Amino acid sequence: MNETDPVVSVRDLRKTYGKVVGLDGVSLEIHRGETFAMLGPNGAGKSTTIEILEGYRDRTGGEAKVLGVDPQTGGIDWKARLGIVLQNTGESGDVTVTEQLTHFAGYYENPRNVQEVIEAVGLTEKAKARIAKLSGGQRRRVDVALGIIGRPRLLFLDEPTTGFDPEARRQFWGLIESLKAEGTTILLTTHYLDEAAHLADRAAVINHGKIVALGKIDEIGGKDARVPLVKWRASGEAKQQRTQKPAELVAKLQKEFGGEPEGLEVIRPSLEDIYLELVGVNSHSVANEDASNLVEVSI
Amino acid sequence: MSNSTVTATGTATESGIPHIDSIVRTLKLGFSRIGYELKLYFRQGDSVFFSFLFPILMLAVFAVAFSSAGNIGTRPDGTGGITFAAYYLPGMVAAGMLLSGVQNLGVDIAGEKGNGTLKRLAGSPLPVISYFIGKIGMVLVSAVFQAILLLLVARIAFNVELPTDPNKWWLFAWVFLLGVITSCVLGIALSALPRSGKSATAVVIPIVLLLQFISGVYLQFSMLPDWLQNFASIFPLKWMAQGMRAVFLPDSFKAVEQTGTWDLGWVAIVMLIWFVVGLLLCKLTFRWIRKDT
Numbered sequence: 261m262n263e264t265d266p267v268v269s270v271r272d273l274r275k276t277y278g279k280v281v282g283l284d285g286v287s288l289e290i291h292r293g294e295t296f297a298m299l300g301p302n303g304a305g306k307s308t309t310i311e312i313l314e315g316y317r318d319r320t321g322g323e324a325k326v327l328g329v330d331p332q333t334g335g336i337d338w339k340a341r342l343g344i345v346l347q348n349t350g351e352s353g354d355v356t357v358t359e360q361l362t363h364f365a366g367y368y369e370n371p372r373n374v375q376e377v378i379e380a381v382g383l384t385e386k387a388k389a390r391i392a393k394l395s396g397g398q399r400r401r402v403d404v405a406l407g408i409i410g411r412p413r414l415l416f417l418d419e420p421t422t423g424f425d426p427e428a429r430r431q432f433w434g435l436i437e438s439l440k441a442e443g444t445t446i447l448l449t450t451h452y453l454d455e456a457a458h459l460a461d462r463a464a465v466i467n468h469g470k471i472v473a474l475g476k477i478d479e480i481g482g483k484d485a486r487v488p489l490v491k492w493r494a495s496g497e498a499k500q501q502r503t504q505k506p507a508e509l510v511a512k513l514q515k516e517f518g519g520e521p522e523g524l525e526v527i528r529p530s531l532e533d534i535y536l537e538l539v540g541v542n543s544h545s546v547a548n549e550d551a552s553n554l555v556e557v558s559i
Numbered sequence: 560m561s562n563s564t565v566t567a568t569g570t571a572t573e574s575g576i577p578h579i580d581s582i583v584r585t586l587k588l589g590f591s592r593i594g595y596e597l598k599l600y601f602r603q604g605d606s607v608f609f610s611f612l613f614p615i616l617m618l619a620v621f622a623v624a625f626s627s628a629g630n631i632g633t634r635p636d637g638t639g640g641i642t643f644a645a646y647y648l649p650g651m652v653a654a655g656m657l658l659s660g661v662q663n664l665g666v667d668i669a670g671e672k673g674n675g676t677l678k679r680l681a682g683s684p685l686p687v688i689s690y691f692i693g694k695i696g697m698v699l700v701s702a703v704f705q706a707i708l709l710l711l712v713a714r715i716a717f718n719v720e721l722p723t724d725p726n727k728w729w730l731f732a733w734v735f736l737l738g739v740i741t742s743c744v745l746g747i748a749l750s751a752l753p754r755s756g757k758s759a760t761a762v763v764i765p766i767v768l769l770l771q772f773i774s775g776v777y778l779q780f781s782m783l784p785d786w787l788q789n790f791a792s793i794f795p796l797k798w799m800a801q802g803m804r805a806v807f808l809p810d811s812f813k814a815v816e817q818t819g820t821w822d823l824g825w826v827a828i829v830m831l832i833w834f835v836v837g838l839l840l841c842k843l844t845f846r847w848i849r850k851d852t
Contacts, residue, residue, distance in 0.1 A: 314682055315681075315682070316681065316848060318850055327576060328576070329576070335580060336684045337578055337579055339683060339684040340576075340577075344679075344682035346678060346679065346682070348675065349674075349675040349678075349679060350674045351674055352599070352674065352676075354599050354603055355598060355599060363591065363595050366588065366591050367588065367683050367684050410683075
């Protein structure tokens with residue numbers, strides 16, 4: 261594998277469970293040092309995709325390479341370069357945080373320092389506590405710590421911050437940013453669109469086993485989806501208009517009203533708005549216009 | 560997940576991924592797993608209580624229950640008899656060997672499958688063989704402690720005379736070692752049977768309980784009907800118990816064995832066969848995870 265080869269490369273990935281289609285031709289590439297987010301509703305195929313790439317599931321069709329290796333045949337050497345944070349874990353946890361990390365560090369050639377990792381995930385005060393005694397969010401941080409202890413080239417994070425409070429989430433983002441800065445390639449699935457917007461360089465929105473949008477975080481969904489929305493009130497009635505030139509419209513409004521328009525807002529659709537539009541259109545086959553109305557209402 | 564543990568895949572090396580997988584690493588991680596497993600084992604109170612102390616409690620129950628029944632196996636001239644505690648000791652040693660391996664690992668591994676431990680290990684660079692070494696090592700260490708405790712209790716609390724002949728202790732050593740390791744591979748193989756961690760005890764316990772009743776652990780083997788004796792002889796526990804009787808009972812007791820001898824050759828052969836069968840079953844049925852479930 262060359263420096264420039266994609267870390268993950270997937271072409272026309274298919275997965276069927278009997279007659280049920282789980283993945284219907286997914287293609288994507290993740291490059292070195294990139295943080296890539298997979299977004300989509302429950303059951304859309306995010307976890308199926310990530311578990312195929314982790315080697316937990318076999319694909320029905322298509323091609324997949326992770327670090328240049330087919331994940332279906334990946335051996336010990338291959339696994340030593342991966343970090344996997346699974347969606348849920350429920351181990352008995354009769355070991356302490358330090359013991360667990362020290363033990364797992366022994367699986368890798370060049371592991372991170374155990375104390376530093378514990379500090380990075382914010383568990384220094386719990387280092388000597390048994391994992392069973394930790395809260396859900398704290399156990400999740402142990403999962404993340406186990407995922408990064410081996411200094412992985414590629415880190416899989418499957419809904420890593422589910423159950424975190426806002427402060428813990430911010431802390432976690434800081435940790436991921438420091439991993440990014442070290443050059444770790446990251447594949448992230450999340451339900452939190454702000455998280456994807458904050459952490460990811462690129463994202464794919466997946467729905468019904470297909471990628472419905474793929475691109476840079478600030479370009480995903482296309483230009484039209486990002487047309488800013490201007491809202492104001494005129495004689496008590498709510499008004500709104502989509503425009504590429506919000507400043508022009510605001511200036512016009514100011515002239516019209518001879519001063520500050522009442523309740524003025526300029527809104528640039530967030531990733532979440534765009535995502536809801538993408539997923540909404542595809543999951544309900546609503547006509548485009550109706551869907552954008554829905555989004556406008558939700559704004 | 561591939562089960563290849565000792566050899567590296569060619570593709571991995573071609574891809575520029577450093578080659579770290581080796582037999583030395585597999586063994587090293589196996590030994591590190593033994594310590595980790597032992598720590599976990601002795602920290603779960605209930606499992607320690609039931610499987611670790613069980614044979615000791617059972618010996619106490621039998622010894623106390625029959626304490627007024629006098630001796631067993633006494634010759635007409637009044638010599639050669641032993642107490643019920645001494646009579647039950649070999650059976651309890653054998654039961655401990657079976658439970659430490661089959662029941663412990665069968666339930667333990669099924670539980671680890673259910674709670675996600677194995678899924679995490681599947682995604683880590685831990686070889687399957689290292690995991691097995693950890694489990695078997697953990698069982699061996701705990702079984703040795705259990706046997707020592709059992710013998711101490713028998714000696715001190717129930718005044719059972721232990722063998723002084725070194726040959727008997729050599730016999731003890733190989734029957735014990737072969738028996739425990741055979742139990743371990745059978746336990747690992749059996750862990751594939753329960754559909755969930757919760758149903759594991761319900762699947763495993765009836766099997767080991769039944770075996771104990773027909774193999775001369777709780778009931779005197781020579782009192783069982785011939786067909787049941789023959790049926791029990793298919794399974795390894797009967798032979799573990801017989802081997803232990805050869806260690807701990809006076810030689811006069813071999814007269815009531817099926818063939819009138821201790822049949823130590825068969826003790827070794829049957830256990831070895833089950834060891835190989837268990838290994839094959841492990842190879843065939845053990846997976847870190849069941850893909851696509």
